Amino acid sequence: MRSHCLLPLFFFLVFAGNPAISWSQVEAAPDRQEGEGPFSQLIIRGVTLINGNGAPPRGPYDLVIEDNRIAEIRLVGNPGVPIDSSRRPRLRPGGRELDCEGMYLLPGFVDLHGHIGGEAQGVSAEYVFKLWMAHGVTTIREPACGNG
Structure with a gap:
């Protein structure tokens, strides 16, 4: 019975007493200037969308992102048919667009x-x-x- 109580105590002392395990922290990322943005508006153009609920891929879609949130998802055509540019959302000044025709977008x-x-x-x-x-x-x- 005594050894039954000593084993958990042994493991507690080993792990609690080891600073590498008990006090380890994630190292802070260094300051870097990577990538571009943020943009007032980002439009991902002509992408095929897989929405994650089991439905088949659909598209092409234009996704409009404003203030780091999806503001609009607009169907702009049908597969294999040229996209009608009059159906596309307009890019505002200061925005950025990515041509993603032939690419897939997933959650x-x-x-x-x-x-x-x-x-x-x-x-x-x-x-x-x-x-x-x-x-x-x-x-x-x-x-x-x-x-x-």
Whole structure:
């Protein structure tokens, strides 16, 4: 019975007493000037949309993003038919448009069990976050194991 109580105490002391595990923090990202934006308006033109609810891809669509929110999703044509420019949303001054004809747009993926890792693996948290973003993962639930 005594050894039954000592084992949990042993693990508590090992993990609570190890600063590398109990106090590890995500390293702050360095200051960098990357990319462009923000824009007052961003239009993603001619994209084929997969909305994530199991429906087949549809399009082409023009997506209008204002103040970092989707303001409008406009169907501008049919597959294999030239797009009628009169149906397209207008770009405002200071805005930016991306020609994405022939490309697909999906909602961001959610990873419900992602580990950031840590310096022991030789990879910074910033690198892991950018790698996830490059693969379309926009939401992470990290179980706080070590560097979370």
